[in-house]
Amino acid sequence: MKVFNIVIAGVGGQGVLMASKVLAESALASGMDVKQNEVHGMAQRGGSVISFVRIGDQVHSPVVMPGSADILISFEPLEALRYVHYLKPGAMLVYNKGTINPSTVASGLATYPSDVEEQISGICGDAHGIEALSLAQEAGNAKAVNMVMVGSVLKNLPIDAQVVEGVVKALSKDKGVEVNLKALRGGAAAA
Amino acid sequence: MKTIISGNEAIALSFEDSGGVFASGYPGTPSTETLEEVARLGKVYCEWAPNEKVGLESAIGASLAGGRSLATMKHVGVNVAADALMTLTYTGVNAGLILMAADDPGMHSSQNEQDSRNYAKFAKIPMLDPADSQEAYDFVRTGFEISEQFDTPVMLRTTTRISHAKGIVEPTGKIQPKVGEWVKNVPKYVMLPNFGKIKHVEVEARLLKLQEFAETSPLNRLEMGDTDLGIVTSGISYQHVKEAFPTASILKLGLVHPLPEKKIREFAGKVKRLMVVEEMDAIFEEQIRAMGIGVHIGKDKISFCGEVNADIIRAAAGAPITTGTAAPVENLPQRPPTFCPGCAHRGLYSILSKLKVFVSGDIGCYTLGALPPLSAMHTCICMGASISAAHGMAKVNEIAGRTEKPVAVIGDSTFFHSGITGLLSMAYNGGNALVIIMDNRTTGMTGGQENPGSGQVLQGEPAQQVNMVDLVKVLGIHNVVEINSYNLEETEAAIRKGLETPGPYVLVDKNPCILRYRVKKPLYKVAQDKCTGCRACLKASCVALGLTASGEKPKVGIDPNICNGCGVCAQLCKFDAMSEV
Numbered sequence: 001m002k003v004f005n006i007v008i009a010g011v012g013g014q015g016v017l018m019a020s021k022v023l024a025e026s027a028l029a030s031g032m033d034v035k036q037n038e039v040h041g042m043a044q045r046g047g048s049v050i051s052f053v054r055i056g057d058q059v060h061s062p063v064v065m066p067g068s069a070d071i072l073i074s075f076e077p078l079e080a081l082r083y084v085h086y087l088k089p090g091a092m093l094v095y096n097k098g099t100i101n102p103s104t105v106a107s108g109l110a111t112y113p114s115d116v117e118e119q120i121s122g123i124c125g126d127a128h129g130i131e132a133l134s135l136a137q138e139a140g141n142a143k144a145v146n147m148v149m150v151g152s153v154l155k156n157l158p159i160d161a162q163v164v165e166g167v168v169k170a171l172s173k174d175k176g177v178e179v180n181l182k183a184l185r186g187g188a189a190a191a
Numbered sequence: 192m193k194t195i196i197s198g199n200e201a202i203a204l205s206f207e208d209s210g211g212v213f214a215s216g217y218p219g220t221p222s223t224e225t226l227e228e229v230a231r232l233g234k235v236y237c238e239w240a241p242n243e244k245v246g247l248e249s250a251i252g253a254s255l256a257g258g259r260s261l262a263t264m265k266h267v268g269v270n271v272a273a274d275a276l277m278t279l280t281y282t283g284v285n286a287g288l289i290l291m292a293a294d295d296p297g298m299h300s301s302q303n304e305q306d307s308r309n310y311a312k313f314a315k316i317p318m319l320d321p322a323d324s325q326e327a328y329d330f331v332r333t334g335f336e337i338s339e340q341f342d343t344p345v346m347l348r349t350t351t352r353i354s355h356a357k358g359i360v361e362p363t364g365k366i367q368p369k370v371g372e373w374v375k376n377v378p379k380y381v382m383l384p385n386f387g388k389i390k391h392v393e394v395e396a397r398l399l400k401l402q403e404f405a406e407t408s409p410l411n412r413l414e415m416g417d418t419d420l421g422i423v424t425s426g427i428s429y430q431h432v433k434e435a436f437p438t439a440s441i442l443k444l445g446l447v448h449p450l451p452e453k454k455i456r457e458f459a460g461k462v463k464r465l466m467v468v469e470e471m472d473a474i475f476e477e478q479i480r481a482m483g484i485g486v487h488i489g490k491d492k493i494s495f496c497g498e499v500n501a502d503i504i505r506a507a508a509g510a511p512i513t514t515g516t517a518a519p520v521e522n523l524p525q526r527p528p529t530f531c532p533g534c535a536h537r538g539l540y541s542i543l544s545k546l547k548v549f550v551s552g553d554i555g556c557y558t559l560g561a562l563p564p565l566s567a568m569h570t571c572i573c574m575g576a577s578i579s580a581a582h583g584m585a586k587v588n589e590i591a592g593r594t595e596k597p598v599a600v601i602g603d604s605t606f607f608h609s610g611i612t613g614l615l616s617m618a619y620n621g622g623n624a625l626v627i628i629m630d631n632r633t634t635g636m637t638g639g640q641e642n643p644g645s646g647q648v649l650q651g652e653p654a655q656q657v658n659m660v661d662l663v664k665v666l667g668i669h670n671v672v673e674i675n676s677y678n679l680e681e682t683e684a685a686i687r688k689g690l691e692t693p694g695p696y697v698l699v700d701k702n703p704c705i706l707r708y709r710v711k712k713p714l715y716k717v718a719q720d721k722c723t724g725c726r727a728c729l730k731a732s733c734v735a736l737g738l739t740a741s742g743e744k745p746k747v748g749i750d751p752n753i754c755n756g757c758g759v760c761a762q763l764c765k766f767d768a769m770s771e772v
Binding site: 011039 | 193194195299300323351352355356357358359427430431433434500501502513514517518519520523524525526527528529531563564726729730731732733734735736737738750752753
């Protein structure tokens with residue numbers, strides 16, 4: 001299988017890394033080669049986060065080059081716009097419609113663009129916004145936005161949904177199992 | 192069993208599987224998770240040292256006592272440990288010793304780009320440069336073998352994309368740790384000049400033997416393909432090369448110092464164009480050129496700055512690069528990291544910003560106080576420099592007849608690391624500066640690691656907690672005052688007093704890190720009828736705050752999902768619009 005490139009973007013604290021871990025473990029459980037990479041450190045402090053998951057028969061670099069992502073999953077609209085150029089021509093973007101102000105906006109130094117979603121659609125013809133926060137809340141925890149987002153792209157990934165569910169179960173603790181599975185399925189149904 | 196783990200986790204796992212006995216180090220991105228993982232795995236003793244020099248020296252002691260040892264640090268940490276390293280190369284080891292140095296090309300979370308391969312050359316020791324998690328695992332085992340076979344410390348060098356990237360690892364089986372003899376050997380371990388002179392000769396001979404080893408070791412691998420282009424590379428650059436030119440001939444170096452001259456010459460003879468792909472410095476290229484071998488594509492085409500990627504390599508060799516859907520969207524609001532909602536640094540910096548003092552900063556979360564809108568830090572060099580630099584400024588101010596007092600801001604972990612000696616100098620030499628120690632009881636920026644002030648060691652057991660005020664006093668500082676930076680009025684008064692009182696003056700804020708200790712406080716809300724939209728609260732740079740509408744003078748709202756209830760915004764509000772929910 002040719003390498004399938006997934007880019008996950010969001011804001012530090014949103015669970016981008018956990019979502020990446022779920023996809024990477026699922027690829028491993030499916031017998032594929034996989035590399036996953038994000039840059040953390042400073043990102044923990046509310047900064048922009050970008051993570052790569054590359055799946056295939058043999059994966060060399062852990063880095064996805066701009067213009068080569070098969071799918072972009074963004075947990076926040078502005079971050080979707082920031083990384084939309086990572087997509088291949090014609091590739092798909094799913095983003096959470098809930099916005100989070102960057103510190104530059106919160107402190108009045110910059111304005112959050114009012115037309116982010118229009119700009120996204122203008123660049124990517126296959127962009128889909130979902131209400132991930134309310135779906136996560138329906139599942140039982142606002143923090144499950146990351147599982148909603150993973151769910152929302154399940155049918156577009158070269159991984160079996162059952163395998164992903166199994167990995168989510170294995171990685172979740174106690175009550176989290178039910179919440180995360182519900183969020184995953186909620187995301188899948190919304191897409 | 193196969194697992195998917197990061198390079199750091201692979202090093203930790205292999206350390207345990209390779210008979211490791213003792214590990215020490217100091218947190219620093221991207222190296223931090225290595226020791227955390229040794230602790231999590233739980234089978235081998237490990238600890239945080241107050242700084243990298245202590246970490247390496249402790250690992251040296253562990254090696255001399257017969258245990259395989261590991262010291263971990265980021266690239267700039269090696270500068271701190273370099274004093275020990277440069278003589279350790281003479282003494283050699285008893286049990287195997289690995290120094291892991293994690294470089295950060297692209298400066299994802301560092302103050303400089305520093306190529307640790309220079310240190311291997313400088314110290315005349317072998318260096319291993321893994322290209323993925325599996326090699327990170329394998330090279331720890333091999334590193335110990337080389338260390339013991341050649342009686343030398345071994346450097347294991349990673350970069351951010353090795354340390355933090357996850358890949359599939361298949362462990363190769365466990366070696367039971369055994370502690371060897373604790374030997375007294377004065378000429379080997381006491382580097383008096385007379386012994387050192389003998390050891391230096393041995394170091395040079397060792398390097399020649401290592402060079403012979405490099406020629407035949409499977410660590411350096413020839414992958415012959417198309418002979419039009421031959422690429423010498425190592426580490427993460429190898430992966431980018433494989434992406435860019437899957438069918439090119441490659442000489443992949445795993446042992447990156449010393450270089451296998453014959454092997455490189457043989458490879459160069461087989462290919463039409465020789466290309467060298469390396470991040471940061473021209474370590475390979477300079478040496479290859481010095482061997483009299485022509486390099487057709489190298490640092491003339493690949494920058495010394497930043498990371499390498501497949502397109503950079505393609506472009507350097509004149510091949511077409513990836514074409515995407517669109518150029519990056521320009522002029523988007525940036526999303527830089529900032530103080531967490533509820534962080535104690537926010538209140539302090541809003542005051543320092545207001546007082547317009549010169550702030551001599553240091554390495555930690557509080558370095559973010561340099562960014563707008565706070566913009567209250569005016570120098571930041573390296574770990575511990577805040578206090579010593581403020582001391583130097585104070586002395587020149589004195590000479591120039593200026594009355595303004597500089598302010599040094601430093602965190603607890605950085606103070607323990609290398610701020611203590613600066614303060615000792617300030618006390619001893621009488622520097623007229625104000626020092627503020629943000630004692631949040633953790634090493635915050637790297638994710639909340641234990642330090643001598645945390646009351647806990649790396650492996651979780653309770654530990655004696657350093658009393659910061661007592662420590663400051665014992666250094667000879669008479670004016671030490673505790674502050675609570677969540678109370679802006681009191682803190683401002685304390686800072687003003689510290690600025691007015693001649694001589695060294697220290698303030699200690701003991702509020703714990705909100706991220707590490709998960710402090711819960713009542714949240715705040717904004718009375719929309721009282722908010723005038725003056726934006727005074729926004730100067731504290733809190734992401735929980737935001738303008739509720741657009742238009743002429745939008746009002747401020749607080750996101751209850753983000754607010755941590757520190758109350759700094761409420762104190763900055765002149766119209767009493769904020770209150771607890």
